[in-house]
Amino acid sequence: MINRRKFLLATTLASAASMLNLKRAAGKFSVQKGKGKPMVISTWNHGMPANEAAWKIIEAGGKAIDAVEAGVKVPESDPESNSVGYGGYPDRDGNVTLDACIMDETGNCGSVSFLQHIVHPISVARKVMENTPHVMLSGEGALKFALDQGFKKENLLTDKAKAAWVKWLESGKYKPMINKENHDTIGLLVIDQKGDISGACTTSGLAWKYYGRVGDSPIIGAGMFVDNEVGGAVATGMGEAVLKTLGTFLVVELMRNGATPQEACEEAVKRIAAKQNAKDFQVGYLALDKSGNHGAHCIHKGFSYALHNGVQNKMHDASFHLKDE
Numbered sequence: 001m002i003n004r005r006k007f008l009l010a011t012t013l014a015s016a017a018s019m020l021n022l023k024r025a026a027g028k029f030s031v032q033k034g035k036g037k038p039m040v041i042s043t044w045n046h047g048m049p050a051n052e053a054a055w056k057i058i059e060a061g062g063k064a065i066d067a068v069e070a071g072v073k074v075p076e077s078d079p080e081s082n083s084v085g086y087g088g089y090p091d092r093d094g095n096v097t098l099d100a101c102i103m104d105e106t107g108n109c110g111s112v113s114f115l116q117h118i119v120h121p122i123s124v125a126r127k128v129m130e131n132t133p134h135v136m137l138s139g140e141g142a143l144k145f146a147l148d149q150g151f152k153k154e155n156l157l158t159d160k161a162k163a164a165w166v167k168w169l170e171s172g173k174y175k176p177m178i179n180k181e182n183h184d185t186i187g188l189l190v191i192d193q194k195g196d197i198s199g200a201c202t203t204s205g206l207a208w209k210y211y212g213r214v215g216d217s218p219i220i221g222a223g224m225f226v227d228n229e230v231g232g233a234v235a236t237g238m239g240e241a242v243l244k245t246l247g248t249f250l251v252v253e254l255m256r257n258g259a260t261p262q263e264a265c266e267e268a269v270k271r272i273a274a275k276q277n278a279k280d281f282q283v284g285y286l287a288l289d290k291s292g293n294h295g296a297h298c299i300h301k302g303f304s305y306a307l308h309n310g311v312q313n314k315m316h317d318a319s320f321h322l323k324d325e
């Protein structure tokens with residue numbers, strides 16, 4: 001007699017398989033074997049200069065983990081990038097608080113959240129990965145660790161960001177901004193010449209957030225996830241929606257089960273739209289697999305990403321879920 005647990009498992013797997021038109025044999029996970037050509041892929045317009053910095057390292061035969069860090073450091077120190085690092089918009093009380101995470105090809109990862117006064121939170125996250133037994137440090141503890149590691153304490157609130165905050169205070173109304181001037185979180189993924197994949201994600205989070213709010217970006221499996229056997233994914237947009245679905249872990253797991261990066265991003269967006277009122281906020285996913293295929297999908301039209309394949313570095317528009325806009 002077929003036991004109930006086995007039966008439930010079999011039906012769940014069957015419906016997942018038909019949904020994604022999986023090619024794998026029942027019960028076996030298919031890990032994609034082909035080695036992808038070197039590439040750098042990242043979110044939004046600030047991905048262009050970030051990709052260039054990352055590509056320099058890849059081109060010289062460097063490691064993906066070094067490339068992702070070097071790449072995202074560009075918008076982190078750019079005062080014009082108003083949702084990442086220095087120059088990022090503050091919370092409702094005027095504090096610039098930063099979230100970042102990094103993950104290498106071995107599955108090692110590090111993260112900082114609610115970190116203030118440090119221009120390169122991604123480098124602090126890397127130090128957490130390399131120099132501590134932990135994955136994540138937060139707030140005052142993350143700052144203390146950064147200072148112990150030799151990072152400099154700085155004021156991250158630029159005059160421009162302060163002026164935007166003072167203007168916001170006139171109404172003081174909190175409302176998510178869809179596709180904030182195309183300057184959002186930077187999530188960046190790299191395949192190096194060896195075929196290894198790493199990822200990084202860094203942000204000042206949602207403008208005018210509550211003091212202490214932490215989004216998806218520093219959470220491994222929400223804002224960014226890499227499994228070097230399968231691929232990687234990064235997220236941008238309304239962090240709460242990504243957190244509720246552990247979005248990038250989901251994207252990578254869907255790819256592990258046979259979905260293409262595009263199918264995986266689409267399915268992860270659908271999961272959000274099925275349960276949350278996606279009309280009012282944006283989420284975008286960007287993914288690549290081990291063979292160097294990539295995909296991108298978002299809720300509302302307007303999410304774009306930069307792709308550097310060694311021949312050219314170019315912006316692309318992601319496909320979107322709400323077609324009637």
Ligand code: ASP
Pocket residue numbers: 083183184185203204205206214215216217235236237238239240
């Ligand atoms: N995901 C980021 C956050 O929620 C924001 C963004 O991508 O703009 O903090």
